[in-house]
Amino acid sequence: MTLNLPTPAQPLKIGTRGSLLALAQAHETRERLATAFDLPFEAFTIVVIKTTGDKIIDRPLKEIGGKGLFTREIEADLLSGDIDIAVHSMKDMPTLQPEGLILDTYLPREDVRDAFISPTSRSLADLPAGTVVGTSSLRRRAQLMLKRPDLEVVEFRGNLQTRLMKLEQGVAAATFLAMAGLNRLGMAEVPATAIETDVMLPAVAQGAIGIERRVEDSNVANMLAAIHDTPTGQRLAAERSFLLELDGSCETPIAGLAELDGGTLYLRGEVLRLDGSEAINDAITCPIEDGVKAGKEMAQKLLSQAGKDFFDWR
Numbered sequence: 001m002t003l004n005l006p007t008p009a010q011p012l013k014i015g016t017r018g019s020l021l022a023l024a025q026a027h028e029t030r031e032r033l034a035t036a037f038d039l040p041f042e043a044f045t046i047v048v049i050k051t052t053g054d055k056i057i058d059r060p061l062k063e064i065g066g067k068g069l070f071t072r073e074i075e076a077d078l079l080s081g082d083i084d085i086a087v088h089s090m091k092d093m094p095t096l097q098p099e100g101l102i103l104d105t106y107l108p109r110e111d112v113r114d115a116f117i118s119p120t121s122r123s124l125a126d127l128p129a130g131t132v133v134g135t136s137s138l139r140r141r142a143q144l145m146l147k148r149p150d151l152e153v154v155e156f157r158g159n160l161q162t163r164l165m166k167l168e169q170g171v172a173a174a175t176f177l178a179m180a181g182l183n184r185l186g187m188a189e190v191p192a193t194a195i196e197t198d199v200m201l202p203a204v205a206q207g208a209i210g211i212e213r214r215v216e217d218s219n220v221a222n223m224l225a226a227i228h229d230t231p232t233g234q235r236l237a238a239e240r241s242f243l244l245e246l247d248g249s250c251e252t253p254i255a256g257l258a259e260l261d262g263g264t265l266y267l268r269g270e271v272l273r274l275d276g277s278e279a280i281n282d283a284i285t286c287p288i289e290d291g292v293k294a295g296k297e298m299a300q301k302l303l304s305q306a307g308k309d310f311f312d313w314r
């Protein structure tokens with residue numbers, strides 16, 4: 001196999017959103033590729049793409065559309081050849097990609113846990129009744145209401161920096177963020193406590209970076225194979241199979257997490273009512289190679305347990 005490696009004169013174009021977190025993820029991808037092939041950083045250019053989701057920041061996500069909001073423009077640029085690869089937070093990615101694109105390269109996964117962030121309280125349990133908590137995630141909102149129906153939840157959109165600023169301004173007394181984002185940005189100064197996954201099961205694919213490419217670009221496929229993390233791929237295969245069968249989108253409070261132990265995969269899943277009045281969960285253990293089947297089966301089981309009106313929000 002002869003690789004046609006990029007050069008400073010003909011660099012590989014890496015597409016990304018412009019948030020600090022997205023940029024950090026694009027830089028990590030460039031660094032891994034440069035190291036794997038002993039290339040200078042100038043053999044890569046990072047192309048920032050503004051998406052609809054980034055442009056409209058004053059309305060709840062569910063009003064302006066589903067998950068594709070943060071990916072549509074990037075995928076169009078990938079298809080047209082304006083960029084060669086696109087780096088994504090897998091948590092934000094729809095389960096199916098547009099014709100002609102494939103998303104099967106994953107970097108080693110970061111901390112999967114959610115973080116509880118509050119300048120005034122150490123933990124969720126410490127929050128006084130009536131405290132205002134900010135989040136724009138339907139999953140976190142539902143999980144929070146399930147545990148603490150006495151709290152008040154307000155919509156909290158914007159990137160990590162914006163949300164931390166809102167906390168500072170007192171718009172809310174606490175919020176949640178992914179530990180992965182805080183770690184990738186090196187934000188050790190943020191008053192964050194990791195929430196164990198048995199307390200708050202994370203979103204499917206939380207903490208994982210995925211790299212999308214054109215199906216027909218075999219040169220890029222061969223390059224990406226050098227930086228792919230197989231265990232992350234195995235975990236996400238099971239989690240995304242679960243999500244796909246549930247037909248999950250941004251508007252669905254769904255949580256799912258696969259973990260590996262030797263040759264065994266341990267998958268947990270949860271679906272919640274939008275108002276947090278009820279949750280149904282399940283766990284399954286299987287050989288790693290059966291992860292996709294297990295994800296699908298667990299979704300079907302939860303769907304049948306849930307009954308009809310549980311999924312009214314669908």
Ligand SMILES: NCc1[nH]cc(CCC(=O)O)c1CC(=O)O
Nearest residue numbers: 089091177178180181206207208
């Ligand atoms: N929906 C926004 C989003 N997408 C990915 C991350 C964090 C990083 C990750 O989970 O990989 C975040 C922010 C957050 O949830 O705090």
